[in-house]
Amino acid sequence: MILTHIGGPTVLIEVDGWRLLTDPTFDPPGERYSFGWGSSSVKLTGPAVAPEDVGPVDAVLLTHDHHGDNLDVAGRALLPSAGTVVTTVSGSRRLGGAVGLAAGATTVLPGGPGRPSLSVTATPARHGPPLSHPIVGDVVGFAVRLADASAVALWITGDTVLFGPLRQVASSLAVDVALVHVGGVRFGITGPVRYTMTGREAVSLIGTLRPRIAVPVHYEGWSHFADGPAGLDAALAAAPGDVRSRVRRLELGTATSVA
Template identity: 40%
Template sequence: MAASEQFSVRVFGGPTALIEYGGLRFLTDPTFDEPGHYEGPDGRPGLTKTAPPSAKPADLGRVDAVLLSHDEHPDNLDHSGRALLADVPLTLTTPSGAGRLGGTAKGLETWEAVDLPRPDGAVVTVTAAPALHGPEGAEKATGEVVGFVLTARDLPTVYVSGDNASLDAVRQVADRFGPVDATVLFAGAPRLKPVFDGALLVLDSALAVEATKILGARTVFPVHIDSWGHFTESRDDVVAAFTAAGLADRLRFG
């Protein structure tokens, strides 16, 4: 089977996408709730979901593993997403997240890798990549976050950024794995005014362009660009930024 037939991405809204890779099916940050408001913990700002997903968990079919950037925010793991984890054989996430979730969750330290068997007898390697959810020093407030790199002997290298705002983290991925063939890149320029004085919590469109250049990525699947009130940029902003940079032909919206 050709590599193009072994890799595809379907996007459902927010950060949620189904990646088919080497006969395995990976789901990123599952968010399948209907629109609504989520109260923040300890008086912190809440988050509002503004649009429904384009599919329901029952429509997904088999999911072999969830790639969960972090479990602490509802725009990355909502009520429906948490319920879905019970039916998935493996959830890869942060070490602290795995401790909170229990069940089939496995925490990965940065650059730690796991090999998952493919139906054809080969393996897919999933490697944990660095990520920073906000400006420098944000970890104490926003918690641990992880990205992922998917590799296989006969397939494109795919980087899933997770909720990352740091180009330095992207450079580290490029140094180890670049050029990266494709990336599922979280963007949307989310901001919460009381948090870090409104600093970016994830990449904006201009930084997504820079990340693409750093990675040398030929194909970019933008996610995390719709369906939530605190996202300050949309698909149109992503298209405009990539068009201005002469990279619009690399965009795919699944």
């Protein structure tokens, strides 16, 4: 498996003949994006790879379509060129033509010469505190299996806080590589409430999951990451060695083998 972290939640995954892209964000920095109910964030850094340099994409795994830090204008423009877009049920209605999955549902992407079929299962995510769904909307993660394998080749947590169903997934799956969304998102208008995992919570999840490799993503490049790189650094410094040894932080824009 080769991973290229383009920035934020956007990662190009090359595995067994497949080219998958997560949460496409390719807008330049400097713009402020609204997240509803008076919340907003400024994009601070641009993508490490331009959309025209990404190359062909077989499938986009889109954890949610309604926040600009997970799907922006340039990322949206890329979607028609992708073979398949898999997202939430509500997102599929908004986008049209996408495969919509609720947590626990699975779709199979057919294989072909030189590559196996892919099984993509949506996993639970909650993008905020209890009862926040009417504000934050639907979000899912994705567990990707190659052909009929029982183990998960790749798990993407999606934008989520650490909550019961997420812990249950981490306890039940055998995962090779995990992309863990971190950052500890917080907005001034909602005070101390957080909308994604902090570094400490991500370390806890990795300790439960015990993947071969855990790659933190979506913790830099935006003003709403209250925990951010510093929080992740501190959490990893205090983490047990068994957790630290599993974490791989990628250099932006560099194709990295995690085989």
